Amino acid sequence: MQRHFFVVIIMLLIIACQPTITQKQDVSETTKRNVIIDNMLTRRAIRKYTDQQVSKEQLDTILKCAIYAPSALNRQPWQVRVIQNKKLLDEINQRFLNFAEGKEFQGSASRYREPGFSIFHNSPSLIVIARDVNIGTSTLDCGIILQNILLSAHGIGLGTCPIGSLVPVLNLPENKDILEQLDIPEGYEVAINVSLGYADEKPVTKKRFENRVKIIE
Structure with a gap:
């Protein structure tokens, strides 16, 4: 009886942990997507460089x-x-x-x-x-x-x-x-x-023409 009780407890703990694992996976995937989008939005043309060579x-x-x-x-x-x-x-x-x-x-x-x-x-x-x-x-x-x-x-x-x-x-x-x-x-x-x-400047973001993008529904 006591053994059966411990088995039930362990199973409940495993089930209880499942949402936490899924949540961590979801956060990781969201972070990856945000990094990709941030990379696209923050890149600027660089017109001043240091002397350091690319490896x-x-x-x-x-x-x-x-x-x-x-x-x-x-x-x-x-x-x-x-x-x-x-x-x-x-x-x-x-x-x-x-x-x-x-x-x-x-x-x-x-x-x-x-x-x-x-x-x-x-x-x-x-x-x-x-x-x-x-x-x-x-x-x-x-x-x-x-x-x-x-x-x-x-x-x-x-x-x-x-x-x-x-x-x-x-x-x-x-x-x-x-x-x-x-x-x-x-x-x-x-x-x-x-x-x-390697960039030797930090250019400011220039205006984007959002009105040139339209969604036709």
């Missing part, structure tokens, strides 16, 4: 997130290169300055005449994303992989900034040697570039 481990994380981006028919029509070679970065920046001479630009590129200007904001790493020109969806697909790079970098404490002004420069026939140094295959062209490094 191999950090790059591995970012690039793994990058190649897990979805693409139409899973064709993955991209080539991704990370440049950390200072000499090559300086050469790319000089190619932009040569191209920019006498031209007018918007945004940060408009300051190219200033001493020490860097089209990629002197970031210690530059990511080049090239697209397969024979696949119609490659531009969109590269936009998706770009977002994975931006968010994963922010998630591990790094800053990024998409660099569009450099795209036409790298695609010029006279700069084909740069793409050859990056081992980008024939049939690909640069779609977008990304500065990458």
Whole structure:
């Protein structure tokens, strides 16, 4: 009789603990979702970087997130290169300055005449994303992989900034040697570039146009 009593007590304790375990699991899942959403809402474009270089481990994380981006028919029509070679970065920046001479630009590129200007904001790493020109969806697909790079970098404490002004420069026939140094295959062209490094600024949030989003019920 006494043994039966203890068995009943143990069963009741197990049952009583079940809601607590479920609740902890629910809280954990909620926390994960909140972290993901917070990452999207707090990321900003960084245009000032420290000299500290991005580590191999950090790059591995970012690039793994990058190649897990979805693409139409899973064709993955991209080539991704990370440049950390200072000499090559300086050469790319000089190619932009040569191209920019006498031209007018918007945004940060408009300051190219200033001493020490860097089209990629002197970031210690530059990511080049090239697209397969024979696949119609490659531009969109590269936009998706770009977002994975931006968010994963922010998630591990790094800053990024998409660099569009450099795209036409790298695609010029006279700069084909740069793409050859990056081992980008024939049939690909640069779609977008990304500065990458440790942020040396904290940009404020800019206004979002919520009226451009509507729900049709």
